[in-house]
Amino acid sequence: MTDQTFLDKLKTGWNEGKFVCVGLDNADLQFNKTIVDQTFDLVVAYKPNIAFYEAAGANGLQALKETIDYIKEKSPDVPVILDAKRGDIGNTNEAYTKAIFDNLQADAVTVHPYLGKESLEPFLKRVDKGIFVLLRTSNPGAGEFQDLEVESTKEPLYQVVAEHVAKDWNTNGNCGLVVGATYPEELKKVREIVGDMPILVPGIGAQGGDLKAVLENGLDSNNQGLIISLSRSIIFAPDPREATLKIHQEIVDFLKP
Amino acid sequence: MTDQTFLDKLKTGWNEGKFVCVGLDNADLQFNKTIVDQTFDLVVAYKPNIAFYEAAGANGLQALKETIDYIKEKSPDVPVILDAKRGDIGNTNEAYTKAIFDNLQADAVTVHPYLGKESLEPFLKRVDKGIFVLLRTSNPGAGEFQDLEVESTKEPLYQVVAEHVAKDWNTNGNCGLVVGATYPEELKKVREIVGDMPILVPGIGAQGGDLKAVLENGLDSNNQGLIISLSRSIIFAPDPREATLKIHQEIVDFLKP
Numbered sequence: 136m137t138d139q140t141f142l143d144k145l146k147t148g149w150n151e152g153k154f155v156c157v158g159l160d161n162a163d164l165q166f167n168k169t170i171v172d173q174t175f176d177l178v179v180a181y182k183p184n185i186a187f188y189e190a191a192g193a194n195g196l197q198a199l200k201e202t203i204d205y206i207k208e209k210s211p212d213v214p215v216i217l218d219a220k221r222g223d224i225g226n227t228n229e230a231y232t233k234a235i236f237d238n239l240q241a242d243a244v245t246v247h248p249y250l251g252k253e254s255l256e257p258f259l260k261r262v263d264k265g266i267f268v269l270l271r272t273s274n275p276g277a278g279e280f281q282d283l284e285v286e287s288t289k290e291p292l293y294q295v296v297a298e299h300v301a302k303d304w305n306t307n308g309n310c311g312l313v314v315g316a317t318y319p320e321e322l323k324k325v326r327e328i329v330g331d332m333p334i335l336v337p338g339i340g341a342q343g344g345d346l347k348a349v350l351e352n353g354l355d356s357n358n359q360g361l362i363i364s365l366s367r368s369i370i371f372a373p374d375p376r377e378a379t380l381k382i383h384q385e386i387v388d389f390l391k392p
Numbered sequence: 393m394t395d396q397t398f399l400d401k402l403k404t405g406w407n408e409g410k411f412v413c414v415g416l417d418n419a420d421l422q423f424n425k426t427i428v429d430q431t432f433d434l435v436v437a438y439k440p441n442i443a444f445y446e447a448a449g450a451n452g453l454q455a456l457k458e459t460i461d462y463i464k465e466k467s468p469d470v471p472v473i474l475d476a477k478r479g480d481i482g483n484t485n486e487a488y489t490k491a492i493f494d495n496l497q498a499d500a501v502t503v504h505p506y507l508g509k510e511s512l513e514p515f516l517k518r519v520d521k522g523i524f525v526l527l528r529t530s531n532p533g534a535g536e537f538q539d540l541e542v543e544s545t546k547e548p549l550y551q552v553v554a555e556h557v558a559k560d561w562n563t564n565g566n567c568g569l570v571v572g573a574t575y576p577e578e579l580k581k582v583r584e585i586v587g588d589m590p591i592l593v594p595g596i597g598a599q600g601g602d603l604k605a606v607l608e609n610g611l612d613s614n615n616q617g618l619i620i621s622l623s624r625s626i627i628f629a630p631d632p633r634e635a636t637l638k639i640h641q642e643i644v645d646f647l648k649p
Contacts, residue, residue, distance in 0.1 A: 160484075184484055186484045187484070187487045190487040190490040190495070196450060196453065197450060220479055220480050220504070222477055223443060223475075224529060225531060227417075227443045228443070230443035230444045230446065231446065238447070247477070247504045248506065249505065249506050249537060250533070251531070251533040251534060252533060253531060253536070254529070272481060272511070274507055274511045275510055276511060277508060279509060279510070280505060280506060280549070280553065283543075283544070283549070284542065284544065285541065286543045287540070292549070
């Protein structure tokens with residue numbers, strides 16, 4: 136383990152030209168170890184989604200803990216984003232931060248914005264961690280509320296959330312955003328709003344998002360700022376390293392001057 | 393265990409004049425058993441918040457499972473609402489339903505609306521369960537997004553969510569809503585929108601909500617429809633039964649013709 140913050144670790148990866156994040160969505164420690172062994176030198180982060188571990192009961196959660204421990208042992212510079220999509224009132228969020236940051240030792244977490252900044256303070260005050268707020272999710276029905284136009288500014292809700300996070304929530308510099316690869320136009324708009332904040336982009340691969348559109352619309356002013364997350368299309372590929380390398384190389388090629 | 397649906401169990405409780413729900417927010421099985429022993433004949437539901445169990449690690453989640461098992465053994469007609477505030481994309485929500493409904497055997501769950509109906513189908517298709525959608529939460533900063541006026545109807549977001557749930561999401565008759573006791577005016581508005589749907593009302597007790605205002609604004613057309621949830625002010629009371637009985641009796645007195 137290192138004393139780097141989550142953002143330090145991200146920047147280390149970006150400076151080495153790494154943007155791919157592997158979604159470890161399978162509650163099998165040995166399986167995950169194999170994926171990590173094959174990919175740790177290529178990725179900017181790992182992103183286990185806790186739902187798949189919870190579905191496997193106590194053994195699943197033990198596998199999650201040991202998977203995170205293994206990543207930290209194998210490759211301490213690669214941060215772990217726990218995709219948990221949490222969000223409760225303040226004293227309950229204190230309990231979630233204990234579970235996610237202190238017990239599981241995740242470097243970052245995804246959260247729902249619906250209860251507002253005040254509820255999320257237990258997350259936001261953890262200056263060394265990363266707090267990724269859901270803005271525009273990758274699912275087909277994401278627009279039901281996220282696209283609702285808000286009266287005061289005539290903007291869709293996801294843009295209003297983006298503004299709140301960028302202008303008011305990010306005082307510790309530890310916030311990020313989640314925008315699905317399936318919505319590149321929305322990604323472009325979010326990048327305009329949030330400047331150089333990190334954006335986690337799921338939805339390439341099994342969900343059909345387009346890598347080139349993500350890069351064209353999502354890179355920050357340093358040609359960095361993106362965490363491009365793939366799960367099923369890497370971990371269940373015949374050769375996970377090959378699948379990761381393919382995406383990695385496409386990004387390297389895109390960024391060539 | 394019985395073959396009753398979640399809604400059947402709720403109605404059984406309401407028909408017996410029970411409206412109090414005890415929030416079992418402490419990951420200690422023996423502690424919870426004592427609370428259940430002291431309150432099971434007075435309550436319409438129990439509501440453990442999973443965050444407090446997650447914070448206690450593997451033992452905590454085992455305590456949650458055994459607490460739910462104990463409630464079902466001691467008092468099979470009293471349903472368990474797992475306060476988990478989940479909400480992810482569809483295939484991930486399948487994993488959450490497995491964890492919450494199949495493994496833990498909860499009768500109902502709380503969910504975030506932000507990803508829309510399409511994402512929540514794995515929950516909504518469980519006709520025998522209860523799906524409580526967050527509308528207006530009890531925390532002080534709840535209004536940051538929930539009160540944003542939406543351009544098309546000039547209504548605040550929480551009312552738009554209420555309309556979607558009542559008119560479009562509830563085709564299986566298994567939806568409920570969450571409205572904090574700390575916002576009685578908003579509760580009144582939600583009741584007008586959703587008709588006789590069940591409303592889970594946290595926020596009385598430690599959070600300062602007023603019981604009389606909740607009853608005046610939240611009861612349905614049958615003088616039922618409310619699940620009034622108290623956590624800290626009951627489970628940490630010197631005499632939890634006495635604390636439950638006091639609220640129960642205030643409700644009985646309010647409802648006297």
